[in-house]
Amino acid sequence: MKILIKDKRHLSVASKQLLKYSGDKKIFAFYGSMGAGKTTIIKAICEYLGAVDIVSSPTFTLVNEYKTSAGESLFHIDFYRIKKQEEVYDFGFEEYLTGESYCFMEWPELIEELLPPETVIVRISVDNHEQRTLSIS
Secondary structure, X not given: OEEEEOOHHHHHHHHHHHHHHHOOOOEEEXXXXXXXXXXXXXXXXXXXXXXXXXXXXXXXXOEXXXXXXXXXXXXXXXXXXXXXXXXXXXXXXXXXXHOOOEEEEEOHHHHHHXXXXXXXXXXXXXXXXXXXXXXXO
């Protein structure tokens, strides 16, 4: 499936489409170059899910937890600063994948072989007009 995001005004609709397409799956891996909009898209999804916390990049903290208005947790993980795959066990990565909460991951290339088979893969590409295309599998 592909979702076109023409500009930021389309983020909410794209978030809804992505979640509808993914059904009951709650683990998402976002692939895209630096500046492709991974954090922006995850922020829109979290807002759509009712996040009451400010959604920001977890580049320095590795993991951010956001609460929704219903009291549920949403997890946002950024693997950009991970140097070795073994480092993910230091912060309990596997626990985020086994819970009932949504888990959104940036830079999953660094831990691909650890991703469960039910992970929703989202590849973000940017065209010459700064439009984003989400390719979902």
